[in-house]
């Protein structure tokens with residue numbers, strides 16, 4: 032069976048946008064408001080002749096802040112259990128938030144390989160992304176800058192994905 036790659040992260044970091052970018056179609060629903068997407072979860076994706084199942088997590092409705100954190104945590108746990116690789120998405124525009132650390136705490140305790148993806152980087156310079164360095168403190172390796180919306184550096188991300196499958 033095909034390896035499973037799960038996209039996890041707090042709401043509004045761009046998980047569904049990245050999912051759409053990778054599967055090459057507008058399958059998941061992207062919303063301006065955090066936490067209100069109803070995502071289709073699984074889609075087959077392919078890169079350099081290697082196919083895998085991509086999972087977009089976080090497609091459950093929730094309203095309260097506490098529920099957002101616990102839902103993100105729950106989704107991350109479910110994803111890790113079944114995934115062969117986790118793409119942990121953070122938002123380089125907002126910088127590091129407590130809910131990112133919640134997810135990171137779970138991911139650091141597993142043997143599942145994790146790629147840390149810093150999304151919303153349309154321009155690859157530290158001057159334009161002063162918050163980028165904060166993500167090193169998560170202890171999950173080097174953040175990979177991408178713009179899911181514009182498809183910037185997503186090819187390099189996928190190159191790294193398939194070397195880990």
Ligand code: GDP
Pocket residue numbers: 040041042043044045046047048049060061062063065066068089150151152153177178179180181
């Ligand atoms: P999710 O909740 O993590 O699935 O996030 P979404 O994919 O629904 O995106 C949340 C918001 O971030 C939407 O308004 C997107 O248009 C925006 N967004 C997603 N990716 C990017 C990106 O690469 N750059 C910028 N500037 N905005 C993005």
Ligand code: MG
Pocket residue numbers: 046047048060061068070088089090
């Ligand atoms: Mg989403």
